[in-house]
Each structure stands twice: as C-alpha cells, then as structure tokens.
Amino acid sequence: MIGLAEFPVSTLLQSFAARQGISRHSLPQTRINSEGAAKDLPKLQTLLHPTGIKTHPSEAAKAVTCLITDSRRVVPGALFFAISGQKSNGNHYLEEAIDRGAVAIVSEQEAGLRCPIPHYKVDDVRLTLAQVAKVFYSCPDEALKTTAITGTNGKSTVAILTQHLLGGRDQVGLLGTIRYDLGKRTLPSFRTTPESVDIFAMLDQMRRGSCKFAVLEASSHGLEQKRIYGMRCEVAAYLNLTRDHLDYHETMEDYFAAKARLFNGDNGSVPAHAVINREDPHAAKLIALIGNESKVTTFGFSDGADIYAGAISLTARETAFDLHCGEVTYRIRTDLPGRYNILNLLAAFAIARAHGLDEALIIKRLQTVPQVPGRMERITNPHGFQVFVDYAHTDDALSQALAMLRDITPGRLIAVFGCGGNRDRGKRPRMAAAADKAADMLYITSDNPRSEAIDNIFKDIRTGLISPEAAHFISDRREAIASAIASARPGDTILIAGKGHETYQEFADSVTPFDDRQVARECLA
DSSP: OOOGGGOOGGGGGHHHHHTTTOOTTOOOEEOBOTTSOBOSOOBHHHHHGGGTOOOOHHHHTOBOOEEESOGGGOOTTEEEEEOBOSSOBGGGGHHHHHHTTOSEEEESSOOOTTOOSOEEEOSOHHHHHHHHHHHHTTOGGGGSEEEEEEOSSOHHHHHHHHHHHHTOTTTEEEESSSEEEOSSOEEEOSOSSOOHHHHHHHHHHHHHTTOSEEEEEOOHHHHHTTTTTTOOOSEEEEOOOOSOOHHHHOSHHHHHHHHHHHHHSTTSSOOSEEEEETTSTTHHHHHHHHTTSSEEEEEESSTTSSEEEEEEEEOSSOEEEEEEETTEEEEEEESOOSHHHHHHHHHHHHHHHHTTOOHHHHHHHHTTOOOOTTSSEEOOOSSSSEEEEEOOOSHHHHHHHHHHHHHTOSSOEEEEEOOOTTSOTTHHHHHHHHHHHHOSEEEEOOSOOBTSOHHHHHHHHHTTOSSGGGSEEOSSHHHHHHHHHHHOOTTOEEEEESOTTOOEEEBSSOEEEOOHHHHHHHHHO
C-alpha cells in the first residue's frame, strides 16, 4: 500500500490518467515511513472528534490506515469518504468500499440498515474530509508559513515568483497549476488546488522535507469545495476577477463569493495578512468584507496603493519600473514582459514583505526572478520575429497579453488561440472579440475540445468576430501554429495562447501529448 507520501513512478503520469477516467482527488493516503511500515496509526475517535462526530466505544479504537475518496483505491483499514461529484457519486460504491476492507464510511446520505461497518452521516462530507485530513497528517500547516493565492489570472506566475522571493524550492513548497514542489521532490501537477487529503499529505511532505514556507494556488473550485478548509493561512493574496468558470459558478457574484471565502472566514479561518490588487474593480468590495480581521496591504499602479509602480518602461527585451514602498523607491529591471507582470511582481513583493523578509533581500531576489513556464514564454529564433507562448484562456487575459505585445511589436501582431470544449460557451465570443480587436491576423484552432465538436466551438467563436471571413479557422492545432509561423515577417510577433505549460490535448476519449512550445520550435526549425 503506497500513498502520496511515497509516490510510485507511475503516478508521474497521473495528469494523463486522470483525464481518462481515474479520479485526480482520490490517491491513496496513508502514513508510511521510508521502510513502508505503517506507524502511529490514528484511531477513529481521534480523527472524528474535531468534527463533532461521536463514535461508539466499540468503534472508537479502530485504527485508520488511510483516507480514501475513490472506492477502487480502498484498502484494509481505509476511512472512506463518499463524495457526490459532477461525474460520479461515491455513495453508489459503498458496497465496493466495504468489500475492499474499509473500516468506516463518512457520507451525506444514509447507508441503509444493513451496513456492516460504522457509517457516519454528515452535512458536508468535503468539509469533514478536510478536518479529518488535517488531523490525520498531524496539522502540517501549523509548522509552515503558508500563503494562498487566488485570482482568475496570474496565480501560477505570482506563486512561482513568491517561491523565488521567499528562498527557492529548497525552503518553499509549492502547490499549483504547473507543479508540486515538496522540498525533497517535485511532482507534476494534476490539479491547481488538489483535494484536501492530497493537500495535507503534501504539506506533510514539505514539513518533513525541511520547508519553511508553503505557497498554494487557491482556485475558485477548490475554495467552493473546501479543499483548503481549516488550513492555517498567514498570507492570502487576491489578484483579480474576470469572467471564467461560469459553467460551474453560474454567475459572477457566485464566482466572487467563492474567491472571497479565502478572506472572510468561510474557509474556516481568516489570514493574518491580506494582499489585494487595488486595480481590480472588486478590490473595494473585498476589503470591506475583510474589515479589521486581517492586516491589508494593497498594490497597484496608483499612489493610492500601499505598494505601487511608477516610471514604467517597456521594451521588447526589458521591463523597468520604480517600486514605491512607503518612503522608499527601488528601480526594478526584469525580462518579464508587460504591465500585468509588473502587478505580478508587486504582488509577490507584498507577500514576501508580509512574511517579514528584509526588503533589501526581497529587492535583490526580485532582480533575478525566473521565467515562469508557459507564461509569456519567449521562443527564441533567428528569423527576425518574436514568438511567445502564454496560458491566456480568458478574454481579459488574452486582451492584456495582446495589448502588452502590441507595445513592443513594430510589425504585425498574430494570434493563435482556441476555446475549450464542454466549458463556458459565453466566453468564446468574448475571447474572439478581444483577439479581433488587438491582433492583425487570427489563426483560430482547437484548444482542449474534449467531447464537443470543434465545429460547434468555431460557431460560437465566429459570433464574436467583426470580420469572421478574415480569420483562419484550422482545427488541427499543429497546422495552425505552423501556418502562423509561415506567415510571419521580420518585426512581427506571434502569440500562441491558451495552453501555456500544458503538454497534452484533451479529446473525447483520449489525451494526446502536445506542447505549444515544442511544436513552435519544430516549426521554426
């Protein structure tokens, strides 16, 4: 029995396997030492007491080997949490969990009169899972200085910049869209904000790996589903809110409410320090919700923010600006392009400062920030035009990315993008309009079509174009990238948007390897 604490090599392919039907939030979780022997296994009563669940004396001393949310992964001694998800319902698989040796079941539904093992009915199974997972892993968050970052755009960039400013991978664990850094090992990400049991297991690895800090990306789905419920959060950062995920949240008000959970106590605690982007239209509303519960630091472009940027200079090779903090001004130079990356740098600076790091040290590290994979990543070539790959997959992100490139492009601006299948259809025409307004040439292609017909996706995109006949619709993404590169002239800039760091494409019944960066390099060669 191997848990997340001792990942097998096969789990490195988890991101692919997950998209082919294996649950990404149900990896076996156990407390295993390096020799593989179970140690100090907690008892049911110990785990369930903080949740208010009362155990019968005959059940209280039962040892729990692991916490499981997928009946296929139940092993003897497992505590099984029957979660009702969008695609499957764990309550339909109680019999399988029992047959495989589950020691008890936690569910929002009745198990029936003939359930042969303890069953505990709760109002919110995800909340209970988070509470139990924290106890199971002996509260690893309490031993780390934690940061949670939320926002539609920029989470991964700010998370990686923050990791760098706080001391790098050896001292700072990271859970995010691109990767999981656990102190002594790095794993591929299979979800921006994993399930709570995975989060606490990985925080435990960070603690055992001698990390001092932990940085997490907090997605709206993760917050709504209480995946970091009860986690101690010293610093929480809010970046922005633009249209996305309305296939899940339905309204922008609901989307904002999910983000606000990180700050208003609905996450089980409030952060000691809140870092807020003052440029975002929702900032004032969020600050009002926070009240006096947390110390607030704002950042932005105006001197009304606590930390702000001025004297901005943007070129094709360098971004420079004055960073104002209190009475002190620092001149910053970086090869990260664009005004929105200035905001990302300000956010990371504010987070590191909130953790108490010396400003001089933060500024020194700020001058050497790394390239974030798939985030306005430059693809070098000798042909006299620029090629960038970016994760922009919302209209706001695409608009900002193209506007930034327009400022540093003497020739034509060429955009390659698509829209994901089986997702919010309302943002497709908005993305098309943003690209049509900013770019000179459009190559519209597939993103992750999943099970939706590409013709249907193209139909929605066309409604947002002023002159749809002028756009090139090419369903094969490799062909679209190759065509864009073939059309480029010296002085032009190509933006390949939507997938960024991703190394796959999702179709109806398969996940195939595909990396925009590698494909671009092959076409350029």
